[in-house]
Amino acid sequence: MTTSKFQSPVTICQTTDPTTEFPVSQDHTGQQAATGPQITLYSTAICPYCVAAKNFLKSKGQTWTEVRIDLDPAERDKMVALAKRTSVPQIFVGDIHVGGYDDMMAMHRAGKLEPLFAAAGGQA
Template identity: 55%
Template sequence: MYATAFCPYCVRARHLLEQKGVTWEEISIDNDRERFQEMTRRSNRVTVPQIFIGEVHVGGYDDMAALERAGKLDPLLAHA
């Protein structure tokens, strides 16, 4: 997950992942132009968080929350 320290959507994404009991790699883009450019290349987006499960680009927090509501997040996490 590409994130910044204080982004409210990043905080929500962390909380949801914690509730799921999964571990994740967080890539901070705070003051890191190279990581920001990497994120935009991979996701085609400039907002945080940008969440990848395995090689699947989930999107941001709202996208991940929608997967959770649809019952599609757990199967995706299980296959990562």
């Protein structure tokens, strides 16, 4: 019998039990709330771009308020009214609509995201 040194590139992802109740929104502001920019991230439970956006914000030392639109249709309606888009994530820094994950990363690559964080009262 031979053993293979091949490692599968597939990562097993854990899913949440569909009966699990989630809060309508989660506050990820921690202790930075008084000094950080108000970042609002509209998301759903099964959105990989939402996860990527949260990981990026965390890597930048930012905090945010997450609004789960899959749990509250009124929050989805509010997001669509504000962003004029139906996709998630939708990210706001203060009253400024950044857009989705790709938009946020484009702003970061162009050097425009960190100044926006700073102007909104957070760290760059």
